Amino acid sequence: xxxxxxxxxxxxxxxxxxxxxxxxxxxxxxxxxxxxxxxxxxxxxxxxxxxxxxxxxxxxxxxxxxxxxxxxxxxxxxxxxxxxxxxxxxxxxxxxxxxxxxxxxxxxxxxxxxxxxxxxxxxxxxxxxxxxxxxxxxxxxxxxxxxxxxxxxxxxxxxxxxxxxxxxxxxxxxxxxxxxxxxxxxxxxxxxxxxxxxxxxxxxxxxxxxxxxxxxxxxxxxxxxxxxxxxxxxxxxxxxxxxxxxxxxxxxxxxxxxxxxxxxxxxxxxxxxxxxxxxxxxxx
Amino acid sequence: xxxxxxxxxxxxxxxxxxxxxxxxxxxxxxxxxxxxxxxxxxxxxxxxxxxxxxxxxxxxxxxxxxxxxxxxxxxxxxxxxxxxxxxxxxxxxxxxxxxxxxxxxxxxxxxxxxxxxxxxxxxxxxxxxxxxxxxxxxxxxxxxxxxxxxxxxxxxxxxxxxxxxxxxxxxxxxxxxxxxxxxxxxxxxxxxxxxxxxxxxxxxxxxxxxxxxxxxxxxxxxxxxxxxxxxxxxxxxxxxxxxxxxxxxxxxxxxxxxxxxxxxxxxxxxxxxxxxxxxxxxxx
Numbered sequence: 001x002x003x004x005x006x007x008x009x010x011x012x013x014x015x016x017x018x019x020x021x022x023x024x025x026x027x028x029x030x031x032x033x034x035x036x037x038x039x040x041x042x043x044x045x046x047x048x049x050x051x052x053x054x055x056x057x058x059x060x061x062x063x064x065x066x067x068x069x070x071x072x073x074x075x076x077x078x079x080x081x082x083x084x085x086x087x088x089x090x091x092x093x094x095x096x097x098x099x100x101x102x103x104x105x106x107x108x109x110x111x112x113x114x115x116x117x118x119x120x121x122x123x124x125x126x127x128x129x130x131x132x133x134x135x136x137x138x139x140x141x142x143x144x145x146x147x148x149x150x151x152x153x154x155x156x157x158x159x160x161x162x163x164x165x166x167x168x169x170x171x172x173x174x175x176x177x178x179x180x181x182x183x184x185x186x187x188x189x190x191x192x193x194x195x196x197x198x199x200x201x202x203x204x205x206x207x208x209x210x211x212x213x214x215x216x217x218x219x220x221x222x223x224x225x226x227x228x229x230x231x232x233x234x235x236x237x238x239x240x241x242x243x244x245x246x247x248x249x250x251x252x253x254x255x256x257x258x259x260x261x262x263x264x265x266x267x268x269x270x271x272x273x274x275x276x277x278x279x280x281x282x283x284x
Numbered sequence: 285x286x287x288x289x290x291x292x293x294x295x296x297x298x299x300x301x302x303x304x305x306x307x308x309x310x311x312x313x314x315x316x317x318x319x320x321x322x323x324x325x326x327x328x329x330x331x332x333x334x335x336x337x338x339x340x341x342x343x344x345x346x347x348x349x350x351x352x353x354x355x356x357x358x359x360x361x362x363x364x365x366x367x368x369x370x371x372x373x374x375x376x377x378x379x380x381x382x383x384x385x386x387x388x389x390x391x392x393x394x395x396x397x398x399x400x401x402x403x404x405x406x407x408x409x410x411x412x413x414x415x416x417x418x419x420x421x422x423x424x425x426x427x428x429x430x431x432x433x434x435x436x437x438x439x440x441x442x443x444x445x446x447x448x449x450x451x452x453x454x455x456x457x458x459x460x461x462x463x464x465x466x467x468x469x470x471x472x473x474x475x476x477x478x479x480x481x482x483x484x485x486x487x488x489x490x491x492x493x494x495x496x497x498x499x500x501x502x503x504x505x506x507x508x509x510x511x512x513x514x515x516x517x518x519x520x521x522x523x524x525x526x527x528x529x530x531x532x533x534x535x536x537x538x539x540x541x542x543x544x545x546x547x548x549x550x551x552x553x554x555x556x557x558x559x560x561x562x563x564x565x566x567x568x
Binding site: 005006008009010012013016019020026029030033034037038040041045 | 296
């Protein structure tokens with residue numbers, strides 16, 4: 001998915017909000033904004049939103065002098081992760097359809113997002129997703145394709161979504177599962193370190209995609225990772241960033257699990273902001 | 285009120301949305317965005333949001349080649365005005381406290397706004413304001429000060445708010461009322477033409493403030509209008525734009541009537557987005 005004009009105010013908002021979250025100096029906040037505005041003016045409109053987001057957040061890293069500006073925020077949510085895991089693992093255990101409940105959990109975990117402009121209430125919004133109707137649900141196709149698959153590539157999104165991902169991975173059955181994370185910290189996206197904190201390495205092979213953008217942008221992925229994609233029987237893609245990066249991928253069975261958090265993605269999916277989506281795609 | 289950093293994404297959003305509302309050509313929409321981004325980079329951060337809005341919309345006027353780009357939208361709402369007037373005039377007539385009901389109407393009419401980024405449902409949102417609790421209400425002070433005042437300066441905001449203003453003006457009693465509008469079309473703000481369409485000239489003296497911004501910015505007002513301000517016993521200021529322009533005016537009894545439509549104004553007033561405010565101010 002390319003950037004729409006409507007993405008631009010959101011990038012500017014992210015630049016301002018990142019400054020507010022990360023900095024105390026008004027001068028530095030203004031500097032981030034100035035540099036981001038100049039970047040946007042000259043930006044190639046054909047890039048995907050995660051690529052643009054990567055550039056915006058590169059400026060934020062440069063001006064704050066931090067490689068991982070959102071570390072404190074990630075630490076906070078990683079600390080809370082086990083509590084989320086326990087609570088929602090318990091709900092799955094009590095469910096009639098454990099796999100479906102685990103899919104819900106995985107989408108519910110997608111709520112915490114410091115990228116897309118907007119506000120969230122982690123506790124309340126996660127709980128809401130657990131009972132919300134799907135705007136799309138290709139669950140039957142998922143069960144069917146999963147049952148015929150040996151290898152599953154699971155594309156991670158954020159922290160503490162990692163803990164919710166673990167719940168779903170534990171319900172996928174006896175598969176060869178690869179869990180792919182970003183190759184460098186960006187916003188509150190999951191890295192190898194975060195996957196380990198959530199204990200994913202005990203149930204899946206954890207790999208870096210090569211992408212340092214807040215989405216699995218194929219042109220940024222490593223050759224090794226592209227090979228993993230090629231060989232995977234089915235792909236589970238979490239969150240908006242991965243959807244924006246991969247919605248037009250061809251010749252693969254992909255299941256997108258996300259909450260639509262902005263107008264552009266909601267429109268692209270023909271849903272409303274706040275809707276939850278579990279959508280199968282296999283473009284020819 | 286000066287521009288906050290948080291105002292900047294909103295200006296960019298206005299540039300994009302104005303392009304979407306007014307233009308069919310993607311090229312012109314991109315041109316508006318580019319020019320607005322360049323403007324914002326070099327913009328004096330000490331100006332008020334209405335001054336910045338004026339500059340953004342000057343670019344929109346220049347690129348669309350239209351002096352009144354929102355004319356069709358204003359025509360639509362001006363056509364619907366009499367229907368609103370009739371319906372809400374009827375509600376006021378049935379009220380126990382007619383003046384208070386008319387104040388509510390005047391604030392309800394503030395709902396239709398193509399400036400501040402956001403979406404509205406005119407019918408539903410107007411109706412909601414009619415029964416919503418005030419976040420601030422200085423109604424007692426208003427009744428008191430009004431009873432001692434001879435001359436009232438009423439600062440208009442938008443179309444079709446003009447029709448709702450007429451309802452309030454008709455309840456103000458035997459006063460010398462001046463109704464001030466913008467000196468040139470900007471967004472869906474009221475001009476002399478709009479005031480005449482709403483029939484305000486039959487119940488008040490209609491004047492231009494001199495300001496072509498979407499707010500009564502004193503530095504843009506004519507000498508004649510500043511004299512009208514000086515001589516007025518009490519000022520009724522409608523909407524966010526006038527609040528942003530005049531919240532720090534000194535030595536005047538001002539009643540601000542507005543719906544808080546953005547985060548910045550809501551924070552400034554210590555209320556929530558969507559709250560309705562009827563606030564007295566007389567800064568020394």
